[in-house]
Amino acid sequence: MLEVEGLIKKYGNQYAVNGINFSLEGGEVVGLLGPNGAGKSTTMKCIVGLLRKTAGEIRIGGHDHLSVEAKKLFSYIPETPHVYDLLTVQEHLQFIAQAYSVSDWKQKAEHWMEMYELIDKKDKLGRDLSKGMRQKVSICCALLPDPKVLFFDEPMIGLDPKAIKNTKRIFRELKEQGKTILVSTHLIDSVESIADRIMIMKDGNIIGNDTLSNLKASFNQENDASLEDLFLELTKDE
Incomplete structure (x- = not known):
């Protein structure tokens, strides 16, 4: 459903994303992890077309990622949810x-x-919503068209515990329906229980891309080691 080949994003001489390659299949939840400045959000924004890539190929459902055909297939939930001040939740x-x-x-x-407990807020204007409420509206808007691919950038930030639990359940249901989900997050425990595969970025490169058990085996981590332990080991400064 998603193919990324040789993706590069440069700012001047600085590589924010350094020629990465990966693909996502249908019915797969993939966690994209990395420290601040690793290139996670840049990668996602290049995929959805909010940033212009410097080089590389990106295809969604076999279509170029900037085509109308591709845009019909995916939804994107940004880290900072944007709502229209003068539209109500329902609008x-x-x-x-x-x-x-x-x-x-x-x-x-x-x-x-x-x-997402927004029924009693449906007539509330966007400008009057808290950050958590804006995040809920953003997620509802993303889910409404029933997209085949979903890109979540820090989806749990600002959500209350019940909404986080519901979001994880929705991820599982979408996966069972064959949807493809890419989740970028700092909250490692929020993806450990739902991700089929983990991609770890550092300095614009993908340094790990596999199931959690395979990553542990590859980097000689004990079976009882958590994803957090593995992440800290892989991303530590040399």
């Missing part, structure tokens, strides 16, 4: 439904608003 969902030609959108919107 945000209506806007997305009309943009993606979602049928029976009211019923689907109600389902997601109920999941």
Whole structure:
């Protein structure tokens, strides 16, 4: 569903992403981990077209990532959720439904608003929402068109414990439906239980890309070592 080949993003002479290659299959949840400045958000923004890549090829569902065909296949939830000040919560969902030609959108919107406890906030304007509420609206808008690929950049930041639990459950349900999910996060424990595969970035490079058990075996980590232990070992300064 996603193919990234030789992706480079440079700022002047500085490589933010240094020629990385990876692919994601349908029905797969992949955790993208790395310290600050590793290139996680830059990679994701290049994939979804918010940043112009310096070099490389990116295909989503076999289509160039900047094509309309590709854009119909994915949803992106940014680290900092952006909402329209003068649209209500429900109007945000209506806007997305009309943009993606979602049928029976009211019923689907109600389902997601109920999941994230937004029913009683549906007439509240975007400018009056807390960061956590904005994050919930952003997630609901991303889920409404039923995309085949979802890109989550720090999805758990600002969410309350119940919303985090619901989001993890939704990830599992989407995976069972054959959806592809890429989750970039600092909260290592939030992906350890749901990710099929872990990609670890450092200094613009992918230094690990495998299942957790295989990564532990590759780097001589004990079986009882946590993902956090492995992450700290791989990303420590030499």
